[in-house]
Amino acid sequence: MRKLLVLILLAIAVPLAAQDSLPPAPYAYQQLDDPALEAKATELMHTLRCLTCQSQSIADSDAPMAGDMRHQVRTRILAGEEPEEIRAWLVDRYGDYISYSPEVSSTTWPLFAIPVLILLGVAFILRGRLRGAK
Amino acid sequence: MTRFRYFLWGVVGVTAALFGLFAYQLSQPKDEFVESAMIGETIPAFDLPPAVEFRPGLSSANLADGKPKLLNVFASWCVPCRAEAPYLDELERRGAEIVAVAIRDRPQDVSAFLEIYGNPFSRIGSDEISAVQLSIGSSGVPETFVIDGSGVITYQHIGDIRAADVPMLLAKLQEAGA
Numbered sequence: 001m002r003k004l005l006v007l008i009l010l011a012i013a014v015p016l017a018a019q020d021s022l023p024p025a026p027y028a029y030q031q032l033d034d035p036a037l038e039a040k041a042t043e044l045m046h047t048l049r050c051l052t053c054q055s056q057s058i059a060d061s062d063a064p065m066a067g068d069m070r071h072q073v074r075t076r077i078l079a080g081e082e083p084e085e086i087r088a089w090l091v092d093r094y095g096d097y098i099s100y101s102p103e104v105s106s107t108t109w110p111l112f113a114i115p116v117l118i119l120l121g122v123a124f125i126l127r128g129r130l131r132g133a134k
Numbered sequence: 135m136t137r138f139r140y141f142l143w144g145v146v147g148v149t150a151a152l153f154g155l156f157a158y159q160l161s162q163p164k165d166e167f168v169e170s171a172m173i174g175e176t177i178p179a180f181d182l183p184p185a186v187e188f189r190p191g192l193s194s195a196n197l198a199d200g201k202p203k204l205l206n207v208f209a210s211w212c213v214p215c216r217a218e219a220p221y222l223d224e225l226e227r228r229g230a231e232i233v234a235v236a237i238r239d240r241p242q243d244v245s246a247f248l249e250i251y252g253n254p255f256s257r258i259g260s261d262e263i264s265a266v267q268l269s270i271g272s273s274g275v276p277e278t279f280v281i282d283g284s285g286v287i288t289y290q291h292i293g294d295i296r297a298a299d300v301p302m303l304l305a306k307l308q309e310a311g312a
């Protein structure tokens with residue numbers, strides 16, 4: 001029975017063998033002592049993309065690299081950096097893709113402009129209709 | 135009434151074009167790689183302790199000593215790093231100077247890895263919290279950067295080096311002034 005249990009546990013442990021054997025970075029899973037700073041860090045971490053599992057935020061991911069990124073965010077917040085400075089630091093290194101927060105840029109401006117144009121068009125048509133109805 | 139009919143056909147046309155665009159984009163393979171935005175930039179300052187006893191550590195000053203180098207980001211726990219080891223050896227035999235950063239690794243694991251797969255590195259820094267990796271915009275292991283003699287990143291190769299990449303990387307080193 002005991003042998004069987006060990007075997008089962010070994011089978012479950014296999015994926016772990018493919019990972020590194022170091023303990024996670026100090027602030028990967030440890031919150032900051034100051035709740036206000038931790039809240040700031042958490043808010044930022046929810047809007048940064050995990051590079052290993054690209055559909056998750058670093059706050060959601062258990063990938064070692066996401067842990068290292070959380071450590072970076074928390075130590076930088078602790079050192080007095082503003083969340084947007086940290087985001088800019090990462091965007092400088094990985095491009096816009098790293099951030100989930102929408103930015104107006106040379107490639108994304110149509111996403112912001114098109115709804116405004118459509119609303120203007122609707123207003124124009126409605127005005128014409130309402131006038132015609134009178 | 136004809137104008138309205140033209141208008142309706144216009145709507146159908148626009149919708150069809152939109153779905154055509156969706157179909158085209160969905161059929162394109164997704165690019166999983168996140169490229170570094172640091173190409174053309176000077177490598178940020180860092181100073182890493184040695185990852186093993188028999189090789190010195192790595193600092194940004196070592197990368198600005200006048201000689202272009204390959205910077206290999208690897209780890210002993212990374213499987214594709216084993217696959218690229220023979221090609222790193224070949225690059226070294228053909229004159230490339232290769233330095234390395236070991237990510238989230240223990241000295242005994244790095245030593246064992248180098249013993250089995252060869253050691254083409256003149257320096258190996260230990261990056262236990264991926265700090266240098268994040269600072270140069272690298273998103274995984276293995277990755278190989280070409281650094282010119284003044285410490286500027288000129289090229290990034292993502293993933294393991296294969297046979298065809300060896301002459302390409304040597305050419306990139308040449309371009310960087312080797």
